[in-house]
Amino acid sequence: MLQKSYSEGVGAGFPLTQNIRYQLAKNRVDDLFIKWLTLPQNQKLVHQLIKDVREGKQNNLITQPNAFFTNKMTMSGMSQSALLSSPNKKSLGPSTPPRADSFHETKSRIPEDLSQSLTQSQIIQKKLHVEEVQNYDLIPQFYFPTQEINLQLQQEQNKIINEIFGKAEQIDASHFEQITTNLCGLCKYLTRILMTAVEGTGNKISKTAFIKYWNQQLAQKEPKQRCFHILKKPKNDYIQFDDFKPFMKILLEYHPGLEFLQATPEFQERYADTVIHRIFYHLCRKDNNRITWRDFKSSNLFDILDILGKEDDINKIRQYFSYEHFYVIYCKFWELDGDHDFHISKEDFSRYSSHGLSRKVVDRIFDQIPRRFRSQIDQKMSYEDFIYFIICEEDKTTIQSIEYWFKVIDLDDNGIITGFEMDYFYEELKQRMDYLNHEPILFHDFVCQMVDLLHPENDILFKLSHFKQNLTVCGVFFNFLTNLNKLIAYENRDPFQVRNDIVDHPDFTDWDRFAYQEYVRLAMEEENQEQGEVFEGDNIWDNEDSKQ
Structure with missing residues (x-):
């Protein structure tokens, strides 16, 4: 049974499915045209075309097709009338493949001086194209298949970069920390990790290098994706145990709640290993020393890192740290x-x-x-x-x-x-x-x-x-x-004691309760040992006094 067709509007006489495809294709072309129109060089070209029209200059790009383009259509066996014919007409017979012309026939159809048919606007367009090819590596990506670009957000991001860098070409880690937190939305202790990823060193970073890295690697990612991208090795798509060690080294050096460990490097190493093992216990479900993006995305590690950058008391961050x-x-x-x-x-x-x-x-x-x-x-x-x-x-x-x-x-x-x-x-x-x-x-x-x-x-x-x-x-x-x-x-x-424990610490897990009770017990034992040593010392002094 034939499908119903539209009786009015664009595409009348076509089946319903073809009209839908036409509308989808039209919307897609319009979307791509808008993206094309946002490019600075294309806007410059459009302004030049408008200027030519206002001044009454002849413009071959508008009045007639370019000679080279016309010859290309002729070489492919297509006439101009065939191109302009109605799409509703059906061909009477099967289409034949285009005939391969000889080299001399093809050469005779190309105009001797192509530049004579070019207007000023076309010359500008070709110059811009040459510059674009030469500066290909410097042009940021403007089309994102999976994500629509937000021009307003992009302007705000550029404003943050310009305000923080100012007129300086390079800044140190203390100033770049604002980029890490305000622009990237990351924990401040990832600042030097990010600087190392950009420059290879955590001392200073240049504006040019960061903008290039930002546009290529981070601009179109969410903060959680940026965190995952920075922590892992560039060649991998997962995080390994050793990838956390640079972060833990920075954390032990700069976090106020861990300053007391700086005098004991051995305990610093044990603390870092314990934290990383706890992270892998909860995130690495396959237990294969690999935290994938799926594992990282479904975990709360990013939120905990955010709290870590704001909380000075390390013991209030019960998870992992x-x-x-x-x-x-x-x-x-x-x-x-x-x-x-x-x-x-x-x-x-x-x-x-x-x-x-x-x-x-x-x-x-x-x-x-x-x-x-x-x-x-x-x-x-x-x-x-x-x-x-x-x-x-x-x-x-x-x-x-x-x-x-x-x-x-x-x-x-x-x-x-x-x-x-x-x-x-x-x-x-x-x-x-x-x-x-x-x-x-x-x-x-x-x-x-x-x-x-x-x-x-x-x-x-x-x-x-x-x-x-x-x-x-x-x-x-x-x-x-x-x-x-x-x-x-x-x-x-005791059911009442169990209930009181839950009421006192409703957000505690079984592990949190165990660790809290054991830490209190260990602290009391250590305190009793110290008091015992002091008491024995007092006895010694008393004995010395009695001898005198």
Whole structure:
């Protein structure tokens, strides 16, 4: 069945689909013409044409086609009447390919002196074209297929650049910081990173080099894309671990909340590594040392960096950068690392949480079932491995943690946790509770409680999707099977105390609460040790006085 056609307007007599295509093509041509008209050289050409018309000068570009263009049409076998014929007329027969003319015939059709047919405006156009070819590298991009250019925004950006640079050709980092924050919308601690990307050095930057880099790399990007682009290596489309080290070096040198670490370079390095590992834990979902643009875009790292540039108290930035959190992680690792070679053996690791983890869980972790160790020493856990473990252990509300512990419990690696696997891990904890004369929890009661929390389709068949749909209760499930201390603490918990903790810190995650409590405990222990040393010192002085 034939489609209906328009009875009026442009394209009457054409099918509906052809009219739609015509309108779309017309809109596209109009859009490209407007973009073409915004170029300075084209505006100059139009003004010259208008001037020629007003002065009564003959203009071959308007009155008749250019001779060279006409000859080109003739060479292709097309007559001027054919070009001007109505598009509604259908050809009587199949079109034939254009005949290839000989070299002499082609040469005879080109006018001997093409410049005689050119007006002043055409000569200007050709000169501008030559200049454009010569200065091709200096012309900024004016057409963006995926993004419409905002001329007003572009003017505001140029105004900011001119105001900050002023008449100076080069400025230092302290002045360029305004470019980083006001123009690029980035954290101020990325200033020297940006300067290095432009000039290769973080000391001074020239206006010409920055404008070129800005137009080519950053102008048409959003602030979050600019941040990702600056942090990664130019040849890569992802961020690696080492890409954060220059940023962390600058942060440790200039952030007011980290000045006290400047006297201890060793702790500076440990703090930087801890922060980067925490970033990769949350952003690098594939755990392959690569943060892609998709990972970066869906994370909150850019917002945290923005807060980092405005907040002087580093401990108020709990995500990634808190020094208190680093202190807790480092002290926990140091307590387990008996020989202080910065590697933990299985026996050292079993002492974590006062031997709270079951032996079966420790064996599974050191068999590298949930995650392969990054340590270069066999059967040794490195500091990076410990950071990943402790965050998974103390905050079982993240996807990474759930996947980690699911692999520990899933003995046959079939993606399902069965009653047999649950009983296998719970049996050891039950024996330890009997040894401690603690009233054991019946396995049947535990299973019923987990079924009520996770709602599996089939009883005692728990899939990973069940845990991802109930993130807040996953910790109860895995703690009952892996950690005796947390199992007993959950059974003896005070509901009112739990509620008060949530009310006092409603924005705290499980990891934030753990780090806060551990930091308070470590601070009190350190304070008691200092008081003990002072007390012993007083006794010494008292003894000396008694001798006299």
